[in-house]
Structures are given as C-alpha cells and as structure tokens.
Amino acid sequence: MGADGITADWIAADWGTSNLRVWAMAADGRVLAAAGSDEGMGKLSRHGFEPALLRLAGAWLGAGVTPVVACGMVGARQGWVEAAYRAVPCTPVDAAAMTVAPARDPRLSVRIAPGLSQDRPADVMRGEETQIAGVLAQEPGFDGVICLPGTHCKWAHVSAGEVVSFQTFMTGEMFDLLSRQSVLRHGLTGAEGDDPEAFDTAVSDALSRPEKIGARLFALRAEGLLHGLPPVTARARLSGLLIGMELAAARPYWLGQAVALVGSSRLCAAYARALAAQGVTARLMGDTACTLAGLTALYRPKEA
Amino acid sequence: MGADGITADWIAADWGTSNLRVWAMAADGRVLAAAGSDEGMGKLSRHGFEPALLRLAGAWLGAGVTPVVACGMVGARQGWVEAAYRAVPCTPVDAAAMTVAPARDPRLSVRIAPGLSQDRPADVMRGEETQIAGVLAQEPGFDGVICLPGTHCKWAHVSAGEVVSFQTFMTGEMFDLLSRQSVLRHGLTGAEGDDPEAFDTAVSDALSRPEKIGARLFALRAEGLLHGLPPVTARARLSGLLIGMELAAARPYWLGQAVALVGSSRLCAAYARALAAQGVTARLMGDTACTLAGLTALYRPKEA
Numbered sequence A, B: 001m002g003a004d005g006i007t008a009d010w011i012a013a014d015w016g017t018s019n020l021r022v023w024a025m026a027a028d029g030r031v032l033a034a035a036g037s038d039e040g041m042g043k044l045s046r047h048g049f050e051p052a053l054l055r056l057a058g059a060w061l062g063a064g065v066t067p068v069v070a071c072g073m074v075g076a077r078q079g080w081v082e083a084a085y086r087a088v089p090c091t092p093v094d095a096a097a098m099t100v101a102p103a104r105d106p107r108l109s110v111r112i113a114p115g116l117s118q119d120r121p122a123d124v125m126r127g128e129e130t131q132i133a134g135v136l137a138q139e140p141g142f143d144g145v146i147c148l149p150g151t152h153c154k155w156a157h158v159s160a161g162e163v164v165s166f167q168t169f170m171t172g173e174m175f176d177l178l179s180r181q182s183v184l185r186h187g188l189t190g191a192e193g194d195d196p197e198a199f200d201t202a203v204s205d206a207l208s209r210p211e212k213i214g215a216r217l218f219a220l221r222a223e224g225l226l227h228g229l230p231p232v233t234a235r236a237r238l239s240g241l242l243i244g245m246e247l248a249a250a251r252p253y254w255l256g257q258a259v260a261l262v263g264s265s266r267l268c269a270a271y272a273r274a275l276a277a278q279g280v281t282a283r284l285m286g287d288t289a290c291t292l293a294g295l296t297a298l299y300r301p302k303e304a
Helices: A046-060 A128-138 A171-181 A183-187 A196-208 A210-227 A231-249 A265-276 A287-299 B046-060 B128-138 B171-181 B183-187 B196-208 B210-227 B231-249 B265-276 B287-299
Strands: A010-015 A020-025 A031-037 A066-071 A099-101 A108-112 A116-118 A123-125 A144-148 A153-159 A162-169 A259-263 A282-286 B010-015 B020-025 B031-037 B066-071 B099-101 B108-112 B116-118 B123-125 B144-148 B153-159 B162-169 B259-263 B282-286
Touching: A010 A046, A010 A287, A020 A046, A020 A287, A031 A046, A046 A066, A046 A108, A066 A287, A116 A162, A116 B210, A123 A162, A123 B210, A128 A144, A128 A153, A128 A259, A128 A287, A162 A231, A162 B210, A171 A183, A171 A231, A171 B171, A183 A210, A183 A231, A196 A210, A196 A231, A196 A265, A210 A231, A210 B116, A210 B123, A210 B162, A210 B210, A210 B231, A231 A265, A231 B210, A259 A265, A259 A287, A265 A282, A282 A287, B010 B046, B010 B287, B020 B046, B020 B287, B031 B046, B046 B066, B046 B108, B066 B287, B116 B162, B123 B162, B128 B144, B128 B153, B128 B259, B128 B287, B162 B231, B171 B183, B171 B231, B183 B210, B183 B231, B196 B210, B196 B231, B196 B265, B210 B231, B231 B265, B259 B265, B259 B287, B265 B282, B282 B287
Parallel strands: A010 A066, A066 A108, A144 A259, A259 A282, B010 B066, B066 B108, B144 B259, B259 B282
Antiparallel strands: A010 A020, A020 A031, A099 A108, A116 A123, A144 A153, A153 A162, B010 B020, B020 B031, B099 B108, B116 B123, B144 B153, B153 B162
C-alpha cells in the first residue's frame, strides 16, 4: 500500500509537451487518485522520465509490478522511448502495438501508445488518438467528425471504428504567439470577460475573406491606438479571426457532419459557438473523460 | 570639429523599435559618416533617448546648434516625445508638422517626424512615411503603389504627391514568431541557401487557397517528421505561404499597378519574385537611400 493509503491496480498517464497527468486506477475502472505536474516531455531528457513519473505516482505502487499506460509526446523521438506512428486508416489505438519504455524500478511496467500518421497530406498526432479511442469507447457506433481544439487543433474523420483521415491546424499556437509575443500583446493585456458579438463578427469575416487575416490582425493594434479598442474586444476578435480561418479550411470536415468536440471546456465552447453560426450543432465531450476512457481501452482491450 | 574630425551640418536619424541609425550630413547633402546601435525605442525609457543619440553622434557636434531630424518609433507614445499622427490622405511628410523633442544638451535641436494614420480601416505607420517621401524626392512624378516589406509590411497608394490609403500586414512578424518560436522551428534549423521552386509553389498555393494556411503550416512539421523535408525547403515554403497570403489580400494594391519595393534587398527580392509570378514587375529601391532622401526632404523642404 502506498504512503497515502492508495494502491493502484494500474496507472493511466497523459504525458504531453508541457504537462504530465497521472491517475491511480482501480481494477473496476474507478479513479482512486489523480496528480499532475509541469514535467512535460519538453522539460525532460531521456533519463528524466522515470523519476518524474515516480515523483507523482511512486506512492501508489504496491509490492508487485504496476502497469502504466501512457499516451502523448512521451512517445515522441525526444520522449522516453519512441513509439513509431501507426498509419491511417486504422483504429485510433491498438493495445498490441504499444511500445515498452525501459524502467529501472522493477515495480514499473510502462507501455506507451503510438501516435497516428498520415502520408499525404503529411500529418501526425500524439495523444489525440487516445482521446478519439475514448470517444469510441463511450459511443461504439460513433460515425462522423471529431474536432480536438488545442495548441494544434486536430480534425478527424471517424468511420466504422477507424480514423479515416485527419488534419492539423496551428490555430492555438498562433493565438498564443500573437497574443503574448507579437505587437498585438499591447492591446490585449488586462482583457477580462468576453465579447461574444465581436467573436461572432470576426468568425464571419474570416470565413468570408480568410486571406485578409494578416491585415485584420494589425487592425487590432491600429484600432487600439486610434479608437481605443477595448482589450476584451481585441482578444475576442483575435480568437474569432483564427478560429474562423480554421473553419474556412476545415469546411470539408464539418459541413453536414455530426461533430464531437473534445478539449478544454472554454475552447470547445468557442468552437461550438462558431460552428453553430454555420448551422452545425457540435457535441461537447469531456476532455479528461475521453483521455481516461482511451487509456482504459488500451489497458483493457474489449476483446480481452 | 568633432573628435573624429567630422562636424555634421545636420544629423539624420532613423530610430525604430530595435535599432538606431544616424548619419552625419554635409550642407551639400553628402553623407560624411554613419553609425548605428541596437538602442531602439523598445530598449529606452523617456530619458534614455538623448544619451543614446549622443553616444553615437556626439562626436559630430560642432560648437553651435546642430539640427537633428528623426523618424520612426522614436515618435511613438512610448518614445522620446509623441509626434501625433497625420491622417491620410496627405503628403507623406510635412516639415512644418514635426515635433520638437526636449534635449538638455544645448548643442542639440531635435525634431521628430509624425507617422501617418488612417481612420477606416484603422491603420498606422511610423518611419515608412519618410521612406515614401524619399521615393517621391527621387521621383517627384511617382504615381502608383509603394510596398515596404518588413516586420509589418505596408502597402501604400500614392497619387499626386499624397498617400491616398495604406494597409499593414503582420507577415514579417508572423514569419519571425513561427520560424523561431513555434513547433516549426525544429524543422527549420540549419537552413542555408534557398529553394526558389518551393517558394514559388507555396506562393501559388497560398494565393489560390489562402484559408489553408493554418493546415499548410503544420504540414511543414509533419513532412519533416515523416518525409525528411529539408530545412531549406521548409523555410522557403514558410516564406512563400506567408507572402502569398499577403498578396492574396493586397491584390487591389498591386493588380495592374506600378509597384515600387522599399526594404532590405533580400526581402524585397522575395516579394519581387512573388509579384513577378503574378505578372507584376516591381522596382526595387534602396532602403537606406529612401530613408535618407526622406529625412533630407524633411530637413530641407523643396519650397525653402
């Protein structure tokens, strides 16, 4: 039994570039405990992964061997061990295709889920495939499109239990760079609250004239200088412009489709609002619930 | 006479966010000496401007009062003194509208050129108006479009000696952010040389489907991971995608127009190549020559 009174049957781990989240799982699928840290892949050298995991989950280990199932950038070339991509079309995850990560602590048996790759147009994902598996675990008959907003937003066509194709957009990373590091940051500081009308107009503007983005971005700065554009409006317009441009390119994914949104609730709400304006009703699915359902499917495959 | 044997009749200064460049000018318009530093507006507090100027140009001062004419972000709200924008349509510069900057050294008489503003669509420029004046000083009959590539690329309609309208694109800043700070940086490091064909294809792709930019950007990363896309090709494509997207939005500026390009020779060459593929022959005009001609026009107005 661990120091905090919990012994995990197995451990689920979502290990991205910036963060590590772990859950102590019971044999019946319940979550016994959760923990997180900022020891993401980006901060760790190859030999830093095992200690980072033990710092968070070491107290949950019993006397025997505890299985750990991890997804995300932990399986990248710069991660703990490279888990080679599986090429679409294919099921989102395959328990038999996981890669064993070398661990010195004999109590650990760590397996990492591979990401997915697409040959042409070239694309990759790591971590989202597990969330897609989580959607299918919760709704085995799901057929349609799954959109996973985030730093690199993914749109995936899912049919007959397989990921047919997918496409990645750098929308989230562009929002972060522009709002924090570009000249626009001066007009966005102190933005609190929201401006849904400004967001809606910006989405519509970007959808109808997507190529104007470069000019519309600088206009946020100029309107701040000349007309006192409020930071909250500027931020809503920046978000709307970038999401609108993404929707313009992703149109073949959402037009006339059943769309499920998986991601942070705030970001998914923005995408849902933008899609609703195009006549698409998207369903919001819990971020963590999908990750856990996907990791559980990897730990305990249906056919087993 | 200054310590290095040069006494300036007057001093020209191009003072941007990142750099300060000064020239010792003779009465007959010759450049006697030039100097530069990285003490741009972004690094200086209000009281730091005069010492920064004296560090570079102090040795050029004679016994009497030396006029200094400056353009650029030195006249911004966060600059030495705010030089209020002049609203287009108007001449690019007006010697009578310069703002005097307070100086403690009695040998200095510093005047700063105002930037230009446009009410709707909201837009601003600081520094480029002086280069536009420089184009007109060299070619008084110029009628057409002046494109000034850089961090924030400006396109200006110039007719009958006035700036009629202009538009700013964040293309340069987006290139810097994406190539240095985004996930794309991994696939761009060590890029040496050029790949003109990849650039041309990317310009064409962006012009025909500008909304695809968010997806095409991530494809650079994915093709690097999956297909070993060479960094030099990735960099050329990133540049071509961003410039192509700008050209898509700036079409009303260049279509069927005489275009003059003012900026760094490398960047102007890229714009000229992209424009040539659209059937537009652009003329490249020297960056520094235009700045100096514009500052000279401010120091010594034609009518004087």
